Amino acid sequence: VNAEAGCNWDDFVDYCVGLGLEGVEGLSGIPGTVGASVVQNIGAYGQEVASSVESVEVWDRKDKQTKELTNRELHFGYRMSALKASMYSAPATPAADFFPTPRYVVLSVTFALHHSATGVVGYGQLAKALGVEVGERMSTTDIRNAVLNVRASKGMLEDSHRYLTEAMRGTKKSELVAIAHNAQRTQAGNDEPDYNRHSCGSFFMNPILPKEQAAKLPEDAPRFSATLPDGTPGVKTSAAWLIDHAGFHKGYKTSENATAGLSTMHTLALTNRGGASAADIVNLAKTVQDGVERAYGIRLVPEPVVIGMSLK
Template sequence: MTTEHSSTTFSDLTTIGVGGPIRTFLTPHTRDGVIDAVRQADAADLPLSVIGGGSNLLVCDDPFDGIVVRDARQDIRFGTPQADGTVAVNADAGCNWDDFVAATVAHGLEGVEGLSGIPGTVGASVVQNIGAYGQEVASSVAQVEAWDRQAQSTVTLETVQLSFGYRMSALKASMYDASAKPSAKFFPTPRFVVLSVTFRLHKSEEGTVGYGQLAKALGVRLGDRMPVAAIRDAVLKVRAAKGMLEDAHRYGIPAMAGAKRADTVAAALQAQRGTTGTDGPDFNRHSCGSFFMNPVLDAAQAAALPQDAPRFPATLPSGAPGTKTSAAWLIDHAGFHKGYAVTADAPASLSTLHTLALTNRGSARAADIAALARTVRDGVEHAYGIRLVPEPVVVGLEL
């Protein structure tokens, strides 16, 4: 069964709450339904957007004259523990990511607890190779089942074929002909549309605290072992303090109904109320999360950084050693502080809690977000000679 929704806009479906009206919005409830919806768009040569939680997407204000597909399947299947303590967990692409993390923690499994609270879906997690607090999806993925739009067949992709990198995968790369240059054939949806993901997690009530900020929040040392449930709770609190969670009120609108489990929505609303002290919207959460990727620099670029700029070992796309620095640090030290807006009355601003989030303060349009993004990017480039690259998929806008 596939449901077709009328009068839906991208502002209804994205965490930042901007974007124009959609010609056709479909929510298939079966695997075949997902494939048929994708084939329908490709056969008619219509623009196709397969959307997850809408957290990594910035779409222009113009009408989208194509088909938007959101997988409505949310099943999670747990295997039996193996001799080495690993457990295979298979989840439908449409499963809400934080619902998935909550389920794995409840089953006493270690591997993705540090990724708690990241908005989106299981399918989108592998496209973006989401990561936070010392973990990346790439570390836990065993294989991905996908629909190959070019070959018109289903395929199983092993980790070596997925070519995971920093906020990158072969899936995401298929949308671009070059860096930030959308493919004429596969954009804004990859060649491979994820149908399900199999993870390899570990049977353990404890996980490793792999990030300094998280260790501080837990009052432990980096590398200590803690109950996975305690790590998850700490991650959610740290993310909430920075506004890096989605506004749970979004699941109350018709276009989002059923996209997240009712019990986890209720828990998120309660936690949000405790953080903000109000039942109203939290505009710091009306964002794409981290808008710019942390730059990975070569030796010459790293040497030109100010002495107090953050530096972390990293690998350049060429495979050579590099240095990662903090986009948030660059933005702040270039003069764009928390709450910065292009004009005093602008409807878009940097979050008042985190400089890396561009936020919709209630009435912003995509053009307002784009204007803010360009101003910040150009200011950082002028100050440090480093051109920040947006993390979200940007559709119909020139940044």
């Protein structure tokens, strides 16, 4: 299935599930576009976009020509790709060339998906919501709906009101906007904006640590097998756990009147509570980064591309 870069990501997922294709259903509800999905190598609930991408059509800003990059050439990693890497000289450090757009500008993406009306439930939280065991197969439609419900329960969906504005109208399928709007109204009990959804999603990446450093974490800190950037075995831990246990709990704000704060439903989402500026978000982010570093010696790295400011 080929999709142009500007296609709304969740529209694409809904289209594939509707065709009876398996491979992206676990990525339902992630805001953004198809083009952005491969830059970031988005992932959630046991799936990553890397596992379904066959190739990406790009414009090479250096060589001034269109190219086709294969999955292997994209060098996908945890929230990373050759596209994103071309913008940075080090984590959160913009490179001299190309930033804030990759060297390779995505034009379209070709996905290789499976003809199947069922998919694998690959994540514990999702399995619990579906009442099955991890590894079982379920209808891709049921998986998609469960993912949307779980994300909504954590405030990790878009505020559907954005698609009712003039600037965003027509950028997402109208029937899906209506479904999202009705679901949000039902969940909230009103038709007001949901400020927990006014975020960039997960703001910090889960750190991947050398085993020696991970051994210094508290015993109850989450630990998952992972691979370090140099290819050696490492340990992934939870950024949300680090933030919470460093004293930044759900709803945390730097001051009582601050217009930016952590979501009241998820510590990993930095939210605009109404009228926040970029500087307000940066102040909150740096406060969290500094606090986690003091507590655990780990500097959290942001997921979003930050322009015109530093969040090292």
